[in-house]
Amino acid sequence: MKPRIFIDGEHGTTGLQIRSRMEGRADVELVSIPEAERRNEAMREDLLNSADVAILCLPDDAARNAVALLSGNNRTRIIDTSTAHRTADGWAYGFAELTREQPEAIRAARLVANPGCYPTGAIALVRPLRDAGLLSADETVTVNAVSGYTGGGKQMIAQMEDETREDRITAPHFLYGLDLDHKHLPEMRVYGRLPRDPLFAPSVGRFPQGMIVQVPVLLDGATTAETLHAALADHYAGCAVVTVTPLAESAALKRIDATELAGTDRMTLHVFRSPDGERANLVAVLDNLGKGASGAAVQNMDLMLSA
Ligand SMILES: NC(=O)C1=CN([C@@H]2O[C@H](COP(=O)(O)OP(=O)(O)OC[C@H]3O[C@@H](n4cnc5c(N)ncnc54)[C@H](OP(=O)(O)O)[C@@H]3O)[C@@H](O)[C@H]2O)C=CC1
Numbered sequence: 001m002k003p004r005i006f007i008d009g010e011h012g013t014t015g016l017q018i019r020s021r022m023e024g025r026a027d028v029e030l031v032s033i034p035e036a037e038r039r040n041e042a043m044r045e046d047l048l049n050s051a052d053v054a055i056l057c058l059p060d061d062a063a064r065n066a067v068a069l070l071s072g073n074n075r076t077r078i079i080d081t082s083t084a085h086r087t088a089d090g091w092a093y094g095f096a097e098l099t100r101e102q103p104e105a106i107r108a109a110r111l112v113a114n115p116g117c118y119p120t121g122a123i124a125l126v127r128p129l130r131d132a133g134l135l136s137a138d139e140t141v142t143v144n145a146v147s148g149y150t151g152g153g154k155q156m157i158a159q160m161e162d163e164t165r166e167d168r169i170t171a172p173h174f175l176y177g178l179d180l181d182h183k184h185l186p187e188m189r190v191y192g193r194l195p196r197d198p199l200f201a202p203s204v205g206r207f208p209q210g211m212i213v214q215v216p217v218l219l220d221g222a223t224t225a226e227t228l229h230a231a232l233a234d235h236y237a238g239c240a241v242v243t244v245t246p247l248a249e250s251a252a253l254k255r256i257d258a259t260e261l262a263g264t265d266r267m268t269l270h271v272f273r274s275p276d277g278e279r280a281n282l283v284a285v286l287d288n289l290g291k292g293a294s295g296a297a298v299q300n301m302d303l304m305l306s307a
């Protein structure tokens with residue numbers, strides 16, 4: 001029998017992108033709720049409980065509620081794309097490239113929390129360096145980022161695209177999270193193995209999909225751009241999803257386009273250095289809806305079904 005998959009929130013931004021990745025797949029049975037019934041709790045409860053894998057594409061509170069609707073059912077496996085369970089006990093973090101052991105942890109898990117889009121870039125850059133002892137625990141980590149506006153879901157898409165709305169956003173690029181207390185801090189700290197929350201400055205650009213995450217670092221004598229690059233290249237060697245750009249290739253770039261991986265499920269990493277070798281900038285480029293959300297959810301589902 002084919003595994004039965006239900007996407008709760010399938011008519012939202014992340015859900016629709018997961019659906020489109022699953023269409024045409026003969027190895028899974030995708031069960032669906034009519035759009036008009038998307039908030040019908042009784043129907044959702046039935047579908048959730050009859051699924052082999054439920055993929056939650058809901059706001060945090062609704063995701064917690066969906067998990068409650070599955071209480072007493074320890075058969076349905078869950079992938080939650082929301083922030084609700086990312087650092088919760090009993091949930092595997094769905095970033096398969098985190099460590100060599102993480103794919104097996106996801107494969108064996110019943111409960112998988114899909115990472116946030118910004119943490120995907122930040123953790124991809126920072127964690128291998130922490131594990132290699134190249135980023136000191138004393139170092140304050142700064143994360144600067146820009147996301148496509150679909151990262152804000154249906155609400156932000158409407159604000160950016162519908163000029164008739166009272167709450168429309170007209171800016172070509174804006175900063176937010178100005179209180180330095182973004183919901184992604186806990187997962188960056190925990191899975192980045194950071195001693196404290198990073199200084200995180202997110203922003204949104206007037207493009208639907210794409211993302212750049214930057215972590216600028218000061219170098220000392222022992223740590224150079226070459227050693228940072230070598231650690232990243234070693235960690236991601238042979239990886240199909242994450243590519244580490246050769247140092248010389250990055251050095252030859254004049255600019256990076258935040259949309260260059262839009263529509264893909266891949267992520268590219270760069271290490272840039274200052275001419276005096278005292279500073280480096282670690283950069284991740286991805287699609288907020290690809291490796292940053294829906295692509296990662298499908299990658300996790302495939303791992304879970306490969307058990
Ligand atoms: N967009 C992105 O790039 C990323 C999103 N995520 C996370 O994915 C999750 C979904 O986000 P996104 O797809 O962007 O959001 P959207 O707002 O685009 O979609 C959410 C969907 O959930 C439905 N919904 C809301 N509340 C309920 C409820 N109580 N019961 C049933 N359905 C409900 C909405 O229906 P209705 O239309 O009626 O409101 C909508 O269809 C969020 O937790 C988000 O943080 C994670 C990584 C990246």
Ligand SMILES: CC(=O)N[C@@H](CCC(=O)OP(=O)(O)O)C(=O)O
Pocket residue numbers: 081082083115116117118147148149150151152153156183184202203204
């Ligand atoms: C542009 C924008 O608004 N982005 C969202 C994060 C998107 C994402 O990763 O959401 P989850 O962490 O909920 O999964 C935000 O900053 O809240």
